[in-house]
Amino acid sequence: MAQTAAMLEAAGWGIDGYHVNACIYRLKSTRFPALAAKIFHEKDIPVQVAAGNYDLGVCGLDWIEELLAKYRSSALVKLKNLDYGQGALFTAVSATGGAANLAELAAGRNGVRIASEYPNLAESLAARLRLRCFSIFPLWGAAEAYPPDSAELVVLPRRTQEELLERGLRPISRLLDFKAYLIANSDSIKDKDLAEVVASIGGSLPPADEPPAAVEDRGGVARIVPGMPAEDLKLALPDGHQQRHVRGILDKAGIKISDYPSAEGNRRPEIGMEGVAVKVIRPQDMPLQVANGNFDLAITGRDWLAEHHHQFPQSPVTQLLDLKYGWVRVVAVVSQDVAADSAEGLADLYRGKCIRVASEYINIADHYARVNHLGDYRVIPTWGATEAFLPEDADLLIENTETGGTIARHNLKIIDKLFESTACLVANTASIAKAARNSRIKKITALLKKAVEA
Amino acid sequence: MSLEKCKGCRDLSPGEMARFRAIEDAFRETTAKWGYQEVRTPTLEYLNLFTAAGTLTPGMLNRVYSFLDWDGWSGQRVVLRPDGTIPIARMYIDSPPKEVAARYSYVVNTFIFEETGVKARERWQCAAELIGANTAAANVELITLSLEVLSGLGLNGVEVRLSHAGIIQALLAGLELSHGEQDRIFDQLLDGDPDVLEKLKPDKPELVKTLALVLDMKGKSSGFLKNIGAMVGDAARLDKPLADFIATIELLDELGVNYQINLASGRGFEYYTGMIYHLFSGETNVGGGGRYDALVPQMGGRETPAAGFALYMGRLMELIDTDKPADAGILIRHKPGAAGAAFVIAGQLRESGFTACFGAAGGGYAWTLDIAADKAGFVLTNVAGGKKTTCRTPTEVLVQLGGNIVAEDSPT
Structure with missing residues (x-):
């Protein structure tokens, strides 16, 4: 983001308020008064440009290729390579005992679990490798935590391969070398005059498709990360801002845990319970x-x-x-200017028209639209900052809110409350059915229950 | 609200459906006479069935309709059947028949994404598989059977274009490419990219030239194949597939089948291992097939040779003529209060083999039958002649129509 800001600064755009702590998403340029810009999560940008909601966008080549891997006929043109935001998408295995290379992985008779924030690129890799039996786990993050016990292969972005070695992963190929790109909607290029804006931005012509660089053999591994023992009860704890709440409950329950939250980003803290192993991943x-x-x-x-x-x-x-803890309400939100105060009213208002529903919860949103007979609706998956989608890029949001403050600040209103959510302990019913596992599950549940109710 | 149908999908109107059924009927009738048993596989299959090497090319895999099922939390995807043969091989392995040799016929749709949305994404095919035999006679059985179906549809003079996956592989092997590279070029040839050889910058430019020349040549005799063997001169690799191909050709010659050998026409599936053929009516490719001896073992079954063909219904529907004469049906009209009597006589007419309807069917009708409100009688009118006959009972109506009389009080 800082580099994009610097690039736009150099282009003389005169934009205010584009920084990490930006609390507004809409930007104006003093140089180009007719230009309206919006801040999105990077993964949303190629989708928004291809959909024609935006003429131009700036994002990493990785997210462009992720879209094109599944939707090759997307209306998207790569205009300029901006020469920053450099990195590579690596395929990596556990440094201890993973496959030596992709060919070895493909030759195996066992199933291959691939975890990635880039599920489309992962699926197209699986097709190319002719994997006999595979599953793709689409992730919100923390791919590096998955091998060897939760996935055989991960596809993840890093600046250098050393960053993987430090996490106990061995890169086996570079899927894609990426930089930030300026992209355009292909119809906008045909119909609109974008010349001045495009010319103001430096950068070079995007190179022809080049194969990514090879992974270099660096020999040793910085760290050995053993998998969770198969016979252990496997517990997943959340990363991010939930960690202090969880730590508080664990402390109250008298369950010892070391290095959680971890300053070094350790995803496998030690827990003081016999036969229990812990890994830290995204709650989503x-x-x-x-x-x-x-x-x-x-x-x-x-x-x-x-x-x-x-x-x-x-x-x-x-x-x-x-x-x-972590109480939020999941709500349906529209712009203040929409003359509807309920799902029914919204369905009436949009009769015969398409309703665009943006949400991080795509299946909840889809269900909500279905049961409320919203007719011709489309669910737009988002990866954060969903408030920014209204009113231009979506008509309805399914969002979580604690106080409703953010919603009010963006000139939006709540028309429906779906349900309330707090943090919870969940289990696999098959694990509960196994006596040896269930005794440990019951023990942990009882300790946490006492702590929560204390 | 949008009422468009999905891109690449089509409705079949009554007229189109009549042509569709005519193709199906001709196919079922002919294949049954040859001892083929009809089967059907599900529309949904696990994606994994199609991903292993030797099944579908990566180019095709990137265009399948795959998704997670409602219980797909393991991450295993399902797919709308992208191919007919592989599910049949699965079924054969899953529930093997008593005899090793099995002859199956089926009519199914397959789904493959097509970018423009102008061409079909859902395609119907009539297909047959002969599993458990790898003789020249088995190859010729499939070719002549498919020609017989087409001939039954009034398509005569269909040209058979022949190629051989084993020969293409043997020729490519001469280039000494890496295994992956050879597979890639084979896949591209099968996907119908004839320029793939030109893009190749090999160590042996002369050999590539010979190869391109051979692929470009067309012949009409087994002698042609023998000449190719002599030109390439790679006896060790070529002898076996050539001998296999020549045996098939010689049997076709004996039967007087009209064919052309064109190795570059070998467009098809990655699972093809031997003879490949395509059927052309004029310039339209109406069907094709090939031998896939490695597929069943590759999928985990026993060593079982097999071959099959498919006829493309979308294209055949454009070519066949089914302007059937208007159905000699009877339009039944009644006054208010006589609906019950109308239903009764309509039922009796249908039992006697007539088409009796309450509204004009698409095919028109030959007679009208008016029922009086007082149920006192019927007026039968011949539409063409205009001749009216008054009948007092249903039996009299049937007599007038000349049908097999079913008595009014018939227990049936």
Whole structure:
């Protein structure tokens, strides 16, 4: 972001308020008064430009290729290589015992689990490798934590391969070398005069498709990360801002845990319980990871559990305990200017027109639109800052809110409350059915329950 | 609200459906006479069935309709059947028949994304598989059977274009490429990219030239194949597939089948290992097939040779003529209060083999039958002649129509 700001500064755009702590998403340029800019999560940008909501966009080549891997006919043109934001998408395995190379991985008779924030590129890799049996785990983050026990292969971005070695991963190929790119909607290029704006931005012509550089053999591994022992009860704890709450509950429950939260980004803290192993991953990813058996137990949000159950109604993930922190409401939100105060009113207002529903919770949003008969609706997946989508790029949001402050500040209003969510302890019902595992699950649940109710 | 249908999908109107059924009927009738048993596989399959090497090319895999099922939390994807043969091979392995040799016929749709949305994304095919035999006779059985189906549809003079995956592989092997590179070029040839050889910058430019020349040549006799063997001169690799191909050609000659050998026409699936053929009616490719001896073992079954063909229904529907004469049906009209009587006589007429309807069917009708309100009688009118006959009972109506009489009080 800082480099994009510097690039626009050099282009003389005269933009105010574009920085890391930006609390507004809409920007104006003093040099180009007719230009309206908006800040999005990087992953949303190619989607928004291809959809024609924006003429131009700046984002990494990795997210452009992720879109094109699945939707090759997207209306998107790469205009300029901006020569910053350099990195590579690596495929990596555990430094201890992973496949030596992609060919060895493909030759194996066992299933290959691929975890990645780039599921489309991962799927197209699996097709290219002719993997006989594979699963793709789409992730919100923390891919580096998955091998060897929760995935055989990860696809993840890093600046250098050393950063992977430090995490106990061995890169086996570079899938893509990327930099920041200026992109345009292909229809905008045909119909609009963007010449001055495009010319103001430096950079070079995008290079022809070059194969990515090879991974260099650097020999030793900086760190050995052993997997969780198969017979252990596997517990997933959240990363991010939830960590202090969870630590507080664990402390109250008398469960010792070291290096959580971890200053070094250690994702495998030691827990003071016999036969229990812990890994730290994104709470959004936990329900799926518990459902597929990678974990027996996890601490996540009820919102993400509901999202998971909307996608997989018969999933074996079940809630064991309400942890009573992280309270939010999941709500339906429209712009203040929309003359509707309920889902029914909205459906009437948009009869015969398409309603664009933006949400991080795509399955909850899809279900909400379906049961409320919103007719011709489209769900737009977002990766954060969803408030910025209204009113130009979406008509309805399914969002979480604590106080409603952000919603009011963006001139939006709540028209429906879907449910309330707090953090919760979830388990796989198959693990509960196993006596040896269930005794440990019961023990942890009882300790946490006492701590929460104390 | 948008009422468009999905891109690349089509509705079949009554007229188109009549042509569709005519193709199906001709196909089922002919294949049954040859001892093929009809089967059907599900529309949804696990994606993994199609991803291993030797099944679908990566180019095709990137265009399948795959998604997570409602219970897909393991990450295993399902797919709308992108190909007909692989599910049949799965079924054969899954529930093997008593006899090793099995003859299956099926009519199914397949789904492959097509970028423009102008061409079909959902395609129907009539297909047959002969599993468990790898003789020249088996190859010729499939070719002549498919020609017989087409001939039954009034398509005569269909040209058979022949190629051979084993020969292409043997020729490519002469280039001494890496295994992956050879597979890639084979896949591109099968995907219909004839320029792939020109893009190749090999160590052996003369050999590539010979190869391109051979792929470009067309012949109409087994002698042609023998000449190719002599030109390339790689006896060790070529002898076996050439002998296999020549045996098939000689049997076709004996039967007087009209064919052309064109190695570059070998467009098809990665699982093809031997003879490949395409059927052309004029310039339209209406079907094709090939031998896939490695597919069943590759998928985990026992060593079982197999071959099959498919006829492309979308293209055949454009070519066949089914302007059937208007159905000699009877339009039944009744006054208010006589609906019950109308239903009764309509039922009796249908039992006697007539088409009796309450509204004009697409095919028109030959008679009208008016029922009086007082149920006192019927007026039968011949539409063409205009001749009216008054009948007192249903039996009299049937007599007038000349049908097999079913008595009014018939227990049936």
